[in-house]
Amino acid sequence: MEEKKFKRTTVTAALPYANGGVHIGHLAGVYVPSDIYVRYLRLKKEDVVFIGGSDEHGVPITIRAKKEGITPQDVCDRYHKIIKDSFREFGISFDVYSRTTSKIHHQFASDFFSKLYKDGKLVEQESEQYYDPEAHQFLADRYIMGTCPHCGNPNAYGDQCEKCGSDLSPMELINPHSTISGAKPEVRKTKNWYLPLNEYQGWLKEWILNGHKEWRSNVYGQCKSWLDMDLQPRAMTRDLDWGIPVPVEGAEGKVLYVWFDAPIGYISNTKELCDADPERWGSWQKWWQDPETRLVHFIGKDNIVFHCLIFPTMLKAHGDYILPDNVPANEFLNLENDKISTSRNWAVWLDEYLVDFPGKQDVLRYVLTANAPETKDNNFTWRDFQERNNSELVAIYGNFVNRALQLTKKYWNGVVPECGELLEVDKHAIDEFKDVKEKVEQYLDNFKFREAQKEAMNLARIGNKYITECEPWKVWKTDPKRVETILYISLQLVANLAIAFEPFLPFSSKSLREMIDMPEFDWAQLGRTDLLKPGHQLAEPHLLFQKIEDEEIQKQLDKLAATKEANEKAEAAKSYKAEPVKANVPFDDFEKLDIRVGHIKDCQKVKKSNKLLQFTIDDGSGTDRTILSGIAKFYDPADLIGKDVLFVANFAPRKMMGIESQGMILSAVDADGSLHVTTTLDQVKPGSQVG
Numbered sequence: 271m272e273e274k275k276f277k278r279t280t281v282t283a284a285l286p287y288a289n290g291g292v293h294i295g296h297l298a299g300v301y302v303p304s305d306i307y308v309r310y311l312r313l314k315k316e317d318v319v320f321i322g323g324s325d326e327h328g329v330p331i332t333i334r335a336k337k338e339g340i341t342p343q344d345v346c347d348r349y350h351k352i353i354k355d356s357f358r359e360f361g362i363s364f365d366v367y368s369r370t371t372s373k374i375h376h377q378f379a380s381d382f383f384s385k386l387y388k389d390g391k392l393v394e395q396e397s398e399q400y401y402d403p404e405a406h407q408f409l410a411d412r413y414i415m416g417t418c419p420h421c422g423n424p425n426a427y428g429d430q431c432e433k434c435g436s437d438l439s440p441m442e443l444i445n446p447h448s449t450i451s452g453a454k455p456e457v458r459k460t461k462n463w464y465l466p467l468n469e470y471q472g473w474l475k476e477w478i479l480n481g482h483k484e485w486r487s488n489v490y491g492q493c494k495s496w497l498d499m500d501l502q503p504r505a506m507t508r509d510l511d512w513g514i515p516v517p518v519e520g521a522e523g524k525v526l527y528v529w530f531d532a533p534i535g536y537i538s539n540t541k542e543l544c545d546a547d548p549e550r551w552g553s554w555q556k557w558w559q560d561p562e563t564r565l566v567h568f569i570g571k572d573n574i575v576f577h578c579l580i581f582p583t584m585l586k587a588h589g590d591y592i593l594p595d596n597v598p599a600n601e602f603l604n605l606e607n608d609k610i611s612t613s614r615n616w617a618v619w620l621d622e623y624l625v626d627f628p629g630k631q632d633v634l635r636y637v638l639t640a641n642a643p644e645t646k647d648n649n650f651t652w653r654d655f656q657e658r659n660n661s662e663l664v665a666i667y668g669n670f671v672n673r674a675l676q677l678t679k680k681y682w683n684g685v686v687p688e689c690g691e692l693l694e695v696d697k698h699a700i701d702e703f704k705d706v707k708e709k710v711e712q713y714l715d716n717f718k719f720r721e722a723q724k725e726a727m728n729l730a731r732i733g734n735k736y737i738t739e740c741e742p743w744k745v746w747k748t749d750p751k752r753v754e755t756i757l758y759i760s761l762q763l764v765a766n767l768a769i770a771f772e773p774f775l776p777f778s779s780k781s782l783r784e785m786i787d788m789p790e791f792d793w794a795q796l797g798r799t800d801l802l803k804p805g806h807q808l809a810e811p812h813l814l815f816q817k818i819e820d821e822e823i824q825k826q827l828d829k830l831a832a833t834k835e836a837n838e839k840a841e842a843a844k845s846y847k848a849e850p851v852k853a854n855v856p857f858d859d860f861e862k863l864d865i866r867v868g869h870i871k872d873c874q875k876v877k878k879s880n881k882l883l884q885f886t887i888d889d890g891s892g893t894d895r896t897i898l899s900g901i902a903k904f905y906d907p908a909d910l911i912g913k914d915v916l917f918v919a920n921f922a923p924r925k926m927m928g929i930e931s932q933g934m935i936l937s938a939v940d941a942d943g944s945l946h947v948t949t950t951l952d953q954v955k956p957g958s959q960v961g
């Protein structure tokens with residue numbers, strides 16, 4: 271196949287769903303790689319537009335709104351702002367970041383649907399759906415709960431059981447109920463409009479399986495497995511009240527399917543940008559309808575089917591649009607060996623990261639790229655984060671820059687020296703770093719961001735090796751002229767680093783360019799050895815990166831451990847069922863027990879026991895009472911001193927670990943098996959009887 275030549279590139283990044291903030295999985299999967307790519311094209315002075323925005327329709331937003339007693343628009347407004355701020359703070363350099371609740375988008379998506387409808391590209395079909403007779407509405411899958419037919423989990427959703435992971439359809443649930451009203455749903459007939467993917471199957475096969483063999487193997491493979499099955503028509507409308515109304519007569523109470531409207535958001539957001547500044551951007555059609563424009567979608571793997579099959583089919587059915595030339599989807603990033611999850615709060619949130627690591631955006635960008643899930647799922651660990659910061663950013667990149675700049679400051683007051691005659695060692699270093707440009711380009715052109723960043727880092731490795739070999743601090747004593755050359759070459763390497771790292775670590779690059787006073791630069795200069803001219807005055811050097819200490823990492827690990835514990839508790843509570851009540855007993859039996867209030871005067875751990883606590887109790891008799899209780903795992907003894915507890919006073923004394931226990935302290939057993947000492951609501955005198 272001949273290589274296509276393009277005049278410009280439209281880059282889109284998946285529209286994040288506006289019911290949560292941005293976490294490291296989002297950054298690693300989509301936003302850092304797309305930003306690197308766009309920055310690279312801009313540096314090459316190519317014509318490129320970078321499109322983003324929030325996805326604000328769909329059911330989960332309405333569920334959250336109901337739960338919090340606010341409107342869906344309130345939910346969107348809150349998260350759109352958080353998301354937008356996070357992207358700005360991490361240097362994700364969108365040309366436009368808009369939202370799918372915008373007026374422009376509603377109109378645009380509605381018109382797009384109308385055109386398909388009028389051209390007869392959609393198929394009208396009736397189907398049976400659950401309907402809530404009390405809330406008077408059809409129920410989206412997420413609004414129906416019931417018992418999972420596979421594992422018996424009583425809290426399975428209409429589309430999925432989170433316990434066993436099965437994909438479900440609402441009709442499979444046993445004893446379904448509406449989560450809105452609790453009512454038993456009825457089956458009713460409803461009409462929707464479908465995109466007949468089946469009619470496009472042959473075309474899709476040809477376009478992807480023959481035409482795009484160069485796509486990443488994970489993307490190509492997923493497309494192939496879909497295309498090896500028979501594609502089914504897919505509903506493009508839903509019975510729901512949050513979204514873009516279906517612009518067809520008789521479709522009241524229906525909205526466009528969120529995966530129909532969201533990708534159109536890429537186009538409507540481009541239109542918003544172009545309309546606002548046509549001089550700078552030209553017409554939006556140029557970016558979406560000109561065959562000389564190259565369209566690239568950055569997404570995570572769960573979005574592949576939508577961007578490779580469904581959206582292209584919509585574009586093809588419409589007829590006026592170009593199709594994606596590549597869809598470099600990433601696999602998933604996990605956190606400390608567990609799936610990142612918004613609902614379980616198992617994530618590193620960008621806004622929280624910035625509070626704990628202010629100014630360290632580039633460290634996260636670096637680690638997420640170094641460890642990007644490009645070919646398989648990958649794992650983020652805080653130890654790896656620390657290790658890469660300390661032994662790569664600090665010890666290699668930062669160290670080299672600092673050596674070169676500090677030596678120049680020391681010997682020449684920060685003025686770039688002359689380059690003298692080149693020795694073998696100089697020529698070798700120059701040769702080595704001249705290749706870097708081509709290698710980085712090759713990797714970036716093929717969306718291999720991990721490798722590309724590694725190559726950029728190689729510049730610093732070359733620099734460190736060079737300085738170490740040349741030992742300018744020793745040579746200075748005998749041959750200062752020679753040191754001029756060594757530092758001249760080192761400084762050229764530093765300038766090259768600032769260019770090479772601009773797409774990856776824009777904040778550090780900017781800071782480095784300020785130190786070497788290099789306001790103007792572009793990609794074409796990469797590999798040159800005359801970027802800083804002799805006599806050029808450098809600014810005051812400072813450290814580019816700081817070491818991250820163990821305590822800072824431990825704090826993050828502790829935070830995650832606390833989240834895990836809270837999740838386990840919540841999980842246990844969900845499946846908790848109170849024990850059945852025991853057989854009735856005569857009141858006389860109860861009366862035989864003497865339960866009393868005791869005041870804890872002292873409490874100690876029992877030596878050599880990790881279960882027992884020894885209590886000294888004031889029981890109102892004037893003599894202290896000793897009671898042992900197996901609750902050491904759940905309490906710090908010091909916290910119990912001074913508290914009142916309920917205890918059984920008339921059990922026969924019993925020896926444990928050599929100590930006689932005179933009674934039993936009463937505790938409640940929680941869902942997770944933890945024990946909680948009981949007390950009275952109000953303070954009463956020690957020795958008061960309970961009954």
Ligand SMILES: Nc1ncnc2c1ncn2[C@@H]1O[C@H](COP(=O)(O)OP(=O)(O)OP(=O)(O)O)[C@@H](O)[C@H]1O
Nearest residue numbers: 284286287295296299569570571601602603610612
């Ligand atoms: N852990 C992850 N690793 C890689 N990519 C991810 C990860 N989580 C989300 N993404 C990608 O980020 C983009 C935006 O995600 P979206 O807002 O749809 O959230 P999501 O997939 O619902 O994630 P979450 O459930 O964590 O909120 C999507 O393209 C998605 O594939």
Ligand SMILES: [Zn+2]
Nearest residue numbers: 418421431434
């Ligand atoms: Zn199940």
